[in-house]
Amino acid sequence: MTARKVRAANTLRRPACFGGFAPHVRCASSITQRETNMAFTGRELRTKIDEEGNLVLSLEEVTIDDPADDEIIVRVEAAPINPSDLGLLIGPADVTSAKPANDGCSGLTLHVPSHRLPAVKGRIGQSLPIGNEGAGTVIAAGKDAVSLKGQRVGMIGGAMYADYRRIKANDVIPLPAGASAKDGAAIFVNPLTAQGFVETALTEGHKAIIHTAAASNLGQMLQKICLADGIPLINIVRSPEQVELMRAIGAKYVLNSKDANFGEALTDAIVETGATIAFDAIGGGTLGGEILQAMERASVLTASEYNRYGSMTFKQLYIYGMLDAAPTTFDRGGIGFQFSISGWLLFPYLQKAGEAVAQRFRGRVLDELTTTFASKYTRVIGLAEALDPEILNAYVRKATGEKFLIDPTIG
């Protein structure tokens, strides 16, 4: 933050908004993008929670400093809205409470119920940029990175919901010739996560994988990898349409958790595949525990003798998402003592896995950019539209199969 000059959109020297009459998106879009010498000024989406539980989303005017020798400046042309972005964007706020900010200009205000405030104590008062990953064109470069100028790149590192992003050359990947910004916008989070799941499973000695919310973009990538690499994958989805979608891309095991015989079908699939590891995007409720129970039932079915402590088969559940923020509940009586329920996060995982693994993952992403790792978007919106209450509600809904892309160049 120290290296960027930040002023709120409504405190511009040349005021973009007077009083409370103009719709908030007008204020935001009235900020002029300026590219003079190496000084770039543009919009950046911010989220901030105050002591009273008001969460304000706003577009701030930001002037980007000159790039250091090893840095570049990228004009952002595409940035996906991932579930991991929403956690920061709206925090624990009540989405239905979204309304234009009091000054009618600076963005949207949402309400955070008071009992949820302690969980976000650490961010209160901080104006935080958002957007884990994106893609765009390099418009300026430090002296060690000049070869990148004019190049289209994929990026990771936060603050991507903005017109411009200053970033280390090492944190971008030049896209292959002909790849669009849309093609390159989501080459980090989901592609590395999907590969991370498979690598985690194999490294920890498992031979088949279970995945929930499996019809997501991430889930489809995971299925394609597992098919290519010959690893059995049990997909758990929540509708017949999602079953069809996964079948269409070649999935052998697809179970609808709403089916009456779900538990039995899951046990059967586990007996058949030997799955002892699961990656769960949902987190809340009982599904994770039900998966462990099904693994345990499958182990007991194949065990030769009764063990009062349950089977000796080690079962691992990784919770990597929070589609359901409710508490997690599991019944240990049905899972024995050979289990672990753990969090799984991409960046700590990559750090632990080491640079060689990360390189291998990135190489595969580029090789299979428009096949295995293609993301589908159901809607492309401008940066200002991200603050439209109706649009906000649509992308926050997190319906599997629905996926939004922000393109700051369209508004």
Next chain:
Amino acid sequence: MTARKVRAANTLRRPACFGGFAPHVRCASSITQRETNMAFTGRELRTKIDEEGNLVLSLEEVTIDDPADDEIIVRVEAAPINPSDLGLLIGPADVTSAKPANDGCSGLTLHVPSHRLPAVKGRIGQSLPIGNEGAGTVIAAGKDAVSLKGQRVGMIGGAMYADYRRIKANDVIPLPAGASAKDGAAIFVNPLTAQGFVETALTEGHKAIIHTAAASNLGQMLQKICLADGIPLINIVRSPEQVELMRAIGAKYVLNSKDANFGEALTDAIVETGATIAFDAIGGGTLGGEILQAMERASVLTASEYNRYGSMTFKQLYIYGMLDAAPTTFDRGGIGFQFSISGWLLFPYLQKAGEAVAQRFRGRVLDELTTTFASKYTRVIGLAEALDPEILNAYVRKATGEKFLIDPTIG
């Protein structure tokens, strides 16, 4: 089982019980203990669940085969009732339903509610011996173990609630001169578990430990080890009396989970000690999750910046007991993604830790048999008394501080 000849007490050639008049304990005690040549015949406590959900506890007459070259026969003189024994003994049965078995002779019958039957499917129809550990005197030995004859030993391996136990010489530890059977009855489960906790914590890089149900015999041993080894231990108990008990043995951190400020006090103690690992005997309910939340709060308090995914401090909760069989519930919002909730079981742990560690643990137990690893018993009962409904209810209650010892030689 193949090597032991088993007949039910009520099918003795010389019937011990006619009809339904005699109290069940009379039947059991009417079995004659016989020691002729090398053939020993005595009682063995058994538990069996049938398809209808009747759990029957009985004393069976068992004739022990001659010991193999590397085996010995021990007259059992003391065997503790550990929580881990109760899981097998009464399974998921309703303790208050205990009544003398239908034939009025063969023991006690308890009812297993039908919804709990699937969890014990694997043991239905099997007559299972009980008693993880015990101590007694070697009364016969195979040729490679003759040096043990007459020696008092501590043993582990199940089926200790019996008059006699045939066992491999390797599975016993000769007790020091002057040690009673009572001194040596519980030298495996609790002493090895307590040492296993400390070893696990240090091996996994933690510097302080949290323990629940901490006033138990196990908890007292753990506190003594931690004091001797200089490892901070936060004890969580459930009454002011238990706080006093732990203070009396030198505990610095003792928190009553029923106190109104428990959560804050726990967070403070974690900030002070840096505890990032907990061993939980309770399992059910929310306490385990509350401990992880307190660890997370402590991390966030000391963190320099906000991280949307929670702190980067890895937090480990090991569930090793089931004092509360209710489901486990935890709120991930308050614990971030750097956590693991896992089962911890002594025997798989020892196998993984290796023989050198196990040897070291056993050496320390013998060195500190009557100090660090002394167990206190509140009541000594005979084998037949274990089937008295009133006594059963007393030892099943699992009140911390209450501990029963079975001495088959007294009845």
